[in-house]
Amino acid sequence: MGGGQKRGRTQRRHFKQSRENVWKHNPKKILPDGPSTDDSNPTWEPFANQNTGFEEYYKEQGIVPEDEWEEFLSLLRKPLPAAFRINASGQFFTDILSQLENDFMKSLEAEVNDEHEIEAIRPLPWYPGNLAWHLNFSRMQIRKNQALERLHEFLKQENEVGNITRQEAVSMVVCAAPGSKTFQLLEIIHQSTEPGLLPNGLVIANDVDVQRCNLLIHQTKRMCSANLIVTNNEAQHFPSCTLTVDHMEAFRGGKEELRANILQFDRVLCDVPCSGDGTLRKAPDIWRKWNAGMGNGVHRLQVEIAMRGIALLKVGGRMVYSTCSMNPVEDEAVVAEILRRSGGSVELVDVSSELPELIRRPGLKTWKVKDKGLWLTTYKDVPIYRRNVILPSMFPSNQTCGGRPVSYDGAQEDVEVLGSTTGKENVTNLRMRDQDYKSKEHETHCGNLQNNKMQTDTGETANKLQEVSSNKSPAAEELDGDSKVEVSGFPLERCLRILPHDQNSGAFFIAVLQKLSHLHASHIKQSNNIRNKVSTTVDFIRKDEHEAEIKPSEDLHHQAVAEAASSAKLTADQSKENSKTNSMCSEVTNSEEVVVCDDGETGQVGKKDVKGKLQIQGRWRGVDPVVLFTDETTINSIRSFYGINECFALDGHLVTRNSDANHVKRIYYISKSVHDVLQLNFRVGQRLKITSLGLKIFERQKPKDGSSPCSFRLSSEGLPLLLPYISKQILCASLVDFQHLLQYRTIKFADFVDASFGEKASNLMSGCCVVVLNEGNQITDNIVADASTIAIVCWKGKTNVSVLVSPLDAKELLERLAVRFGSDRGTLLEENETNSEIDTSKNCEDAESTDGFEMVDQEGF
Numbered sequence: 001m002g003g004g005q006k007r008g009r010t011q012r013r014h015f016k017q018s019r020e021n022v023w024k025h026n027p028k029k030i031l032p033d034g035p036s037t038d039d040s041n042p043t044w045e046p047f048a049n050q051n052t053g054f055e056e057y058y059k060e061q062g063i064v065p066e067d068e069w070e071e072f073l074s075l076l077r078k079p080l081p082a083a084f085r086i087n088a089s090g091q092f093f094t095d096i097l098s099q100l101e102n103d104f105m106k107s108l109e110a111e112v113n114d115e116h117e118i119e120a121i122r123p124l125p126w127y128p129g130n131l132a133w134h135l136n137f138s139r140m141q142i143r144k145n146q147a148l149e150r151l152h153e154f155l156k157q158e159n160e161v162g163n164i165t166r167q168e169a170v171s172m173v174v175c176a177a178p179g180s181k182t183f184q185l186l187e188i189i190h191q192s193t194e195p196g197l198l199p200n201g202l203v204i205a206n207d208v209d210v211q212r213c214n215l216l217i218h219q220t221k222r223m224c225s226a227n228l229i230v231t232n233n234e235a236q237h238f239p240s241c242t243l244t245v246d247h248m249e250a251f252r253g254g255k256e257e258l259r260a261n262i263l264q265f266d267r268v269l270c271d272v273p274c275s276g277d278g279t280l281r282k283a284p285d286i287w288r289k290w291n292a293g294m295g296n297g298v299h300r301l302q303v304e305i306a307m308r309g310i311a312l313l314k315v316g317g318r319m320v321y322s323t324c325s326m327n328p329v330e331d332e333a334v335v336a337e338i339l340r341r342s343g344g345s346v347e348l349v350d351v352s353s354e355l356p357e358l359i360r361r362p363g364l365k366t367w368k369v370k371d372k373g374l375w376l377t378t379y380k381d382v383p384i385y386r387r388n389v390i391l392p393s394m395f396p397s398n399q400t401c402g403g404r405p406v407s408y409d410g411a412q413e414d415v416e417v418l419g420s421t422t423g424k425e426n427v428t429n430l431r432m433r434d435q436d437y438k439s440k441e442h443e444t445h446c447g448n449l450q451n452n453k454m455q456t457d458t459g460e461t462a463n464k465l466q467e468v469s470s471n472k473s474p475a476a477e478e479l480d481g482d483s484k485v486e487v488s489g490f491p492l493e494r495c496l497r498i499l500p501h502d503q504n505s506g507a508f509f510i511a512v513l514q515k516l517s518h519l520h521a522s523h524i525k526q527s528n529n530i531r532n533k534v535s536t537t538v539d540f541i542r543k544d545e546h547e548a549e550i551k552p553s554e555d556l557h558h559q560a561v562a563e564a565a566s567s568a569k570l571t572a573d574q575s576k577e578n579s580k581t582n583s584m585c586s587e588v589t590n591s592e593e594v595v596v597c598d599d600g601e602t603g604q605v606g607k608k609d610v611k612g613k614l615q616i617q618g619r620w621r622g623v624d625p626v627v628l629f630t631d632e633t634t635i636n637s638i639r640s641f642y643g644i645n646e647c648f649a650l651d652g653h654l655v656t657r658n659s660d661a662n663h664v665k666r667i668y669y670i671s672k673s674v675h676d677v678l679q680l681n682f683r684v685g686q687r688l689k690i691t692s693l694g695l696k697i698f699e700r701q702k703p704k705d706g707s708s709p710c711s712f713r714l715s716s717e718g719l720p721l722l723l724p725y726i727s728k729q730i731l732c733a734s735l736v737d738f739q740h741l742l743q744y745r746t747i748k749f750a751d752f753v754d755a756s757f758g759e760k761a762s763n764l765m766s767g768c769c770v771v772v773l774n775e776g777n778q779i780t781d782n783i784v785a786d787a788s789t790i791a792i793v794c795w796k797g798k799t800n801v802s803v804l805v806s807p808l809d810a811k812e813l814l815e816r817l818a819v820r821f822g823s824d825r826g827t828l829l830e831e832n833e834t835n836s837e838i839d840t841s842k843n844c845e846d847a848e849s850t851d852g853f854e855m856v857d858q859e860g861f
């Protein structure tokens with residue numbers, strides 16, 4: 001795997017930047033007032049864990065009642081306890097659960113050191129099946145505490161092999177950390193399918209940052225899923241993969257086929273980029289950096305990404321919008337803007353009865369915006385020269401200077417006089433920390449407002465503009481009297497905010513949205529107009545002639561196309577982005593999934609597509625094209641060598657990143673759902689920039705002596721999928737011989753305890769083989785494998801059998817066998833560590849027993 005090591009180092013460096021590190025060279029002095037200033041005398045000092053700007057901001061926003069404020073701050077200043085989730089689709093998940101419940105929980109009883117907690121380690125009460133766990137120690141404490149050493153080792157190892165995933169407790173509610181939420185989504189689709197079958201669905205995970213894409217690929221590789229595509233597009237311009245009006249001409253009379261050719265999603269998770277102040281406990285450097293402008297700065301992008309998510313959603317589908325920020329400008333304001341722009345096509349779902357054990361707070365109905373030290377309660381107060389930064393959508397009413405909301409007509413309902421709606425009645429089912437919770441700040445605002453209706457005039461606006469032009473700040477004057485506050489009429493209390501002191505976690509914001517009908521083309525156009533209005537400097541979406549042709553009364557398909565059109569036609573605009581994309585790609589030329597593209601050959605497109613393909617070469621340069629692997633000779637030789645049952649389809653399911661079949665090194669298996677998306681992507685001219693897809697199933701491996709008739713070995717990741725369909729090159733070993741193989745890595749035929757096993761092994765064809773653990777001393781002539789079968793990929797040489805499993809995986813498997821079958825764990829593990837030094841590749845060239853990816857410990861333990 002060329003470049004694995006290099007990539008590992010780069011990733012480590014990249015992710016170390018955000019690590020828990022409270023003693024760090026701090027070149028900037030910390031002002032008591034918040035953000036730092038330049039300082040030529042660098043000091044070595046711990047990160048400040050206070051920022052008066054932060055405190056003032058959140059007190060004013062009223063996200064925490066006054067009597068909880070000290071507790072809130074005190075928790076924010078403590079390191080975040082570690083949390084992890086057991087991979088329920090892992091073969092050993094019940095063993096791991098039992099080890100945690102029966103071994104670690106008991107043995108660590110004495111180790112509690114936190115006044116908030118009575119147990120050292122406990123399952124999260126709101127997460128089903130005891131599959132998510134909370135440790136009352138930060139990762140730093142775990143690393144340093146000797147009593148926790150055994151637990152630390154256990155967590156590290158299980159995390160590395162994919163049996164558990166470190167994940168922040170509150171982010172388990174939904175979505176993906178660098179891969180962990182995607183992993184969780186994959187688990188969900190796999191669990192809903194019978195063992196041994198591939199799910200009908202798929203997950204497309206997208207990130208604009210190619211380094212994060214690579215980390216995500218690494219994390220999700222452990223899930224061994226053929227139903228994943230990782231893309232590297234800008235989310236706000238995520239391609240539609242929808243056949244547009246031009247294409248539709250070619251499909252007259254074939255609407256059914258056309259329907260199948262629209263890429264729309266049942267679920268979308270928008271875990272958007274944010275200021276991240278909900279992660280203060282694990283990233284304390286945010287204390288130093290935080291300022292109110294951070295939230296304002298990402299609001300526009302968040303709205304754009306969320307709206308793109310809505311456009312890509314099927315009618316009836318749901319989207320989760322989430323941030324790890326507590327800031328209402330990034331949270332409620334964005335949700336309100338989605339509802340406003342969607343014009344009744346989207347509803348905010350009441351999820352108050354879900355996960356009743358999870359303590360959460362309702363979303364705010366009112367908030368303010370802070371800019372350059374000024375508190376702004378309404379857009380009318382925004383000085384003209386700040387209007388390209390502070391947008392109407394940041395305020396609860398989205399009211400412009402003209403007194404009208406800038407969105408669709410129905411958005412008028414969004415403006416209410418404060419006091420008329422608090423939304424409190426909608427949140428009675430939530431398990432609140434304080435059932436009567438209602439921010440005192442809110443009450444104050446409400447009280448003040450009841451006598452102060454919102455101004456919807458024009459005269460006052462004119463006065464303000466005059467004041468602005470004379471360089472005075474009308475906002476400052478009005479705020480002195482705290483005379484008015486806007487309140488959103490949307491049911492924003494249905495959003496949830498989780499605060500650190502609710503359950504000793506980080507902070508998180510979640511909103512669940514459901515698409516009720518297609519977005520009206522005019523809303524899309526209006527959104528574009530809004531963008532043009534609010535900023536003359538940003539031109540996100542090119543005007544689209546086809547959009548205007550689509551009549552709202554046309555059939556559903558047309559509406560779906562209209563929705564998608566907002567970015568389907570971005571292709572031309574995206575050429576502007578090319579230089580950026582290309583430079584990103586050039587950073588990853590050594591990676592496994594994203595490598596330098598020598599030619600644009602995809603091998604799968606018709607004449608018409610070739611033109612598109614050449615354009616794509618420019619746009620996606622630096623990314624190897626995905627190519628369906630159709631070389632019949634090779635496929636037949638693989639099928640025949642391993643005796644792969646005909647009912648296991650290979651045709652149309654194998655892809656590579658190399659168009660020259662003779663030089664293909666790795667073959668990936670893709671599900672039918674991934675195949676369909678891939679075909680659609682070819683048809684629309686490869687708009688999706690795919691960095692990885694499917695499951696590595698075969699790898700080229702030549703025996704030194706050329707004795708094996710098959711030049712591809714099985715990959716460990718692909719084995720569980722293929723195993724039930726293999727009838728040749730497969731052996732059944734007793735527990736002791738299986739353990740010896742893992743332990744010594746290479747064993748001569750004559751040295752197996754079970755002589756008949758050695759004999760059968762010697763009779764196999766040279767090359768790759770599979771050794772299955774014979775758990776119940778079954779008759780071994782007819783091996784029936786299923787999802788619970790324990791098996792490893794090996795190599796049959798002239799005189800011996802060697803394992804093609806990484807030393808780490810071998811160690812883990814030995815440990816699991818020891819726990820399950822009660823073998824002498826200590827001896828076996830010690831010996832295994834010694835033997836892992838043995839060169840496993842002595843039988844064959846290119847033997848990659850470790851799969852070559854250096855572990856990144858950022859998200860580990």
Ligand SMILES: C[S@@+](CC[C@H](N)C(=O)[O-])C[C@H]1O[C@@H](n2cnc3c(N)ncnc32)[C@H](O)[C@@H]1O
Binds near residue numbers: 175176178179181208
């Ligand atoms: C809060 S993180 C969450 C992402 C992911 N769910 C995770 O936890 O790793 C935001 C992610 O958005 C990515 N991002 C930032 N801007 C983006 C954009 N315009 N399009 C797509 N991804 C973007 C960042 O690289 C980052 O990985």
